[in-house]
Amino acid sequence: MSFQFANRVNKIPPYLFAEIEEKVRVKKAQGVDIIDFGIGDPDLPTPAPIVEELRKHVLDPENHNYPSSAGEPETRQAVADFYKKRFDVDIDPRGQVCILLGSKEGLANIARAFVNPGEKVLCPDPAYPVYAQGATTLCDAVPVRVPLSPEHNFQIEDSPGILDRTAKMLYLNYPNNPTGACVSKEYLIGLYQWCVQTQTVMVYDNAYSELTFGDYSAPSILEVGDEGVIEFGSLSKTFNMTGYRLGYAVGDANLITGLKKVKSQIDSGAPKFVQKAAAFALEQYKGREQPKMVRDNMRIFEERRDIMVRGLRSMGFKVDLPKGTFYLWFRVDGSSMRFADRMLNEAGVVVTPGVGFGQGGEGFIRMALTQSSARIEEALGRMEKVLRK
Numbered sequence: 001m002s003f004q005f006a007n008r009v010n011k012i013p014p015y016l017f018a019e020i021e022e023k024v025r026v027k028k029a030q031g032v033d034i035i036d037f038g039i040g041d042p043d044l045p046t047p048a049p050i051v052e053e054l055r056k057h058v059l060d061p062e063n064h065n066y067p068s069s070a071g072e073p074e075t076r077q078a079v080a081d082f083y084k085k086r087f088d089v090d091i092d093p094r095g096q097v098c099i100l101l102g103s104k105e106g107l108a109n110i111a112r113a114f115v116n117p118g119e120k121v122l123c124p125d126p127a128y129p130v131y132a133q134g135a136t137t138l139c140d141a142v143p144v145r146v147p148l149s150p151e152h153n154f155q156i157e158d159s160p161g162i163l164d165r166t167a168k169m170l171y172l173n174y175p176n177n178p179t180g181a182c183v184s185k186e187y188l189i190g191l192y193q194w195c196v197q198t199q200t201v202m203v204y205d206n207a208y209s210e211l212t213f214g215d216y217s218a219p220s221i222l223e224v225g226d227e228g229v230i231e232f233g234s235l236s237k238t239f240n241m242t243g244y245r246l247g248y249a250v251g252d253a254n255l256i257t258g259l260k261k262v263k264s265q266i267d268s269g270a271p272k273f274v275q276k277a278a279a280f281a282l283e284q285y286k287g288r289e290q291p292k293m294v295r296d297n298m299r300i301f302e303e304r305r306d307i308m309v310r311g312l313r314s315m316g317f318k319v320d321l322p323k324g325t326f327y328l329w330f331r332v333d334g335s336s337m338r339f340a341d342r343m344l345n346e347a348g349v350v351v352t353p354g355v356g357f358g359q360g361g362e363g364f365i366r367m368a369l370t371q372s373s374a375r376i377e378e379a380l381g382r383m384e385k386v387l388r389k
């Protein structure tokens with residue numbers, strides 16, 4: 001027996017990344033040595049003190065039962081303390097924090113809480129696909145494309161004049177996946193005021209706030225204001241904890257209440273031992289600066305970034321040196337899918353075609369800095385050989 005998918009599921013386009021994964025699997029099965037820059041999943045381990053903390057808590061039977069779905073009080077407190085130290089923002093840990101099973105589900109569930117069928121949601125393009133699909137389409141709502149172009153440094157053009165005032169929600173993400181673009185606090189003020197004036201919920205995805213280089217420190221939207229704003233953060237990339245599934249939402253108490261209400265009907269919270277390890281990780285922040293464990297990580301990504309940018313530039317690509325994220329984003333001639341296929345088939349190198357992040361990403365390639373410097377050098381050599389053909 002076979003059932004039709006629900007209409008809303010049929011509207012979800014084929015998942016390009018699953019297709020690429022399958023092509024890579026076939027190549028690997030053929031014995032090809034693949035160098036994978038596709039997925040934004042750090043290759044570096046979780047810092048040892050965090051793993052040790054997790055081990056301690058996982059052994060304690062006190063942590064083996066259901067957690068609270070909004071998050072354990074000490075983890076919510078750790079998030080509030082982090083916001084105070086890192087952004088100098090005061091947060092009520094009871095009313096303004098919700099702990100998540102990774103920020104991805106929160107980014108989708110917040111729309112469930114506030115967006116009705118048929119309402120419009122402003123989604124940057126290119127972007128993390130969850131905004132337009134998991135959040136909007138799966139709520140029977142309508143994604144409205146907000147183009148991000150290199151001419152405007154992948155910020156909203158003439159912000160915020162071009163935005164549809166009738167939309168219910170706006171997604172924003174800086175430091176940005178896939179483009180690596182970063183913004184200043186000043187840039188966010190206009191968008192925040194526009195959202196307040198037009199009564200648009202602002203969903204600020206700050207999953208990469210800690211993945212920054214040099215003197216650049218990414219702002220929180222909550223430094224600008226918290227009226228009608230919800231910000232999402234994640235331990236995934238900051239502490240190489242993608243597999244632990246731990247994120248948080250912080251912001252307007254009304255929005256947090258809606259999110260908690262949805263989640264209380266869907267999940268039963270992140271495991272207590274993971275939440276306690278996460279609280280320990282966030283407590284490493286003593287001020288605005290990255291703690292040593294994050295800084296050490298970022299030095300590695302910085303070295304890789306510099307090698308990769310130098311190599312790509314020497315092949316003739318115009319690549320910016322991003323101030324944040326561990327992604328490089330650059331234009332290629334012709335179809336991004338064709339370029340990605342060619343690199344896979346002829347060089348054994350996996351890159352992500354920009355079109356996977358929306359039509360606005362067509363013509364671009366994303367590479368995640370999730371391979372060692374030696375493997376990056378190897379990949380660059382292979383790519384150059386293919387391109388010279």
Ligand SMILES: Cc1ncc(COP(=O)(O)O)c(C=O)c1O
Nearest residue numbers: 102103104128177207234236247
């Ligand atoms: C922009 C952005 N937001 C959110 C996430 C979700 O991260 P997680 O669910 O691991 O917290 C990702 C993951 O790649 C991302 O790129």
